[in-house]
Amino acid sequence: MYQQDTSLYMEAFSTGNKQELGKTSYQLLLIAGLKKEIEMARKLDPEKLAAEIREIGFCCQHCGKCCRRAFGDNKVAVIPSEIERIREYTSFSRLEIAGPFVPEAPTQDEASEDEEKWPETSLRPSEENKESLSPERLESLQEFIDFEGKIHAFGWILRRKRNGDCIFLESYTHKCRVYSVRPMLCSTYPFYIEGLRLQTCECEGLGSPISTEESRKLAENLLLRYVSELEDTLGTYENFVDFRRGKRSLELAKMSLKKGTCTCIVHDSEGSTEVID
Numbered sequence: 001m002y003q004q005d006t007s008l009y010m011e012a013f014s015t016g017n018k019q020e021l022g023k024t025s026y027q028l029l030l031i032a033g034l035k036k037e038i039e040m041a042r043k044l045d046p047e048k049l050a051a052e053i054r055e056i057g058f059c060c061q062h063c064g065k066c067c068r069r070a071f072g073d074n075k076v077a078v079i080p081s082e083i084e085r086i087r088e089y090t091s092f093s094r095l096e097i098a099g100p101f102v103p104e105a106p107t108q109d110e111a112s113e114d115e116e117k118w119p120e121t122s123l124r125p126s127e128e129n130k131e132s133l134s135p136e137r138l139e140s141l142q143e144f145i146d147f148e149g150k151i152h153a154f155g156w157i158l159r160r161k162r163n164g165d166c167i168f169l170e171s172y173t174h175k176c177r178v179y180s181v182r183p184m185l186c187s188t189y190p191f192y193i194e195g196l197r198l199q200t201c202e203c204e205g206l207g208s209p210i211s212t213e214e215s216r217k218l219a220e221n222l223l224l225r226y227v228s229e230l231e232d233t234l235g236t237y238e239n240f241v242d243f244r245r246g247k248r249s250l251e252l253a254k255m256s257l258k259k260g261t262c263t264c265i266v267h268d269s270e271g272s273t274e275v276i277d
Ligand code: SF4
Pocket: 066, 067, 076, 158, 166, 167, 168, 169, 170, 175, 176, 177, 178, 179, 182, 183, 186
């Protein structure tokens, strides 16, 4: 599914000299670029997009593969308004619904090991981050760790069960428990827009006929998602204040992980949230 490029955030917030409003010239450039892209995204023609979707073709096979880790990257990036919508619909708290989007790069072997090691349980969702972070992985995250050993993350992803499947996926039926309020990424899958162009992810449903009405609905949702995600990224850039790093940052984070805790600061368009998992 959607993979947010968190490395861009770090590049944006650690490169160059600080200028107006405490932002570097590179950050200001990115903010200006995002504003331009939002302006252009708002002008995209939904009819043209719907025609492109019809040309590609799509019919959901209801296989649930896009929600399951065993079939690939199933991370679902969500923005604060989507978390809120699910919160209102379920009895879950915001932090039970979504966790920090901590950069991770599991190898294929690690992913299949997880599948074998961790049978599906009703795991407390907050345990996922601790499980996915190892001292080695922390080392690759050094730039994201502040002087208190807290890991800075940019944005949220839906919590996943121990076996990596989305927390809202029903185990046996593969139905979505929050279907009517599911994130935009899910309702527009396998399509997305990047750099003003329609793109697709791997999906068995591609290539099947789609009605004009369905393609129009999908095109509208895609445009809404595209603009909403860009606006959220812009808000994150605008809000973000860089954090202090220290010589013992990594050591402190490792010590904390050893004790079984993981503290993240999540930056989003609404500000920063401390999450202790
Ligand atoms: S929210 Fe629903 S549709 Fe989206 S990944 Fe989870 S189970 Fe699948």
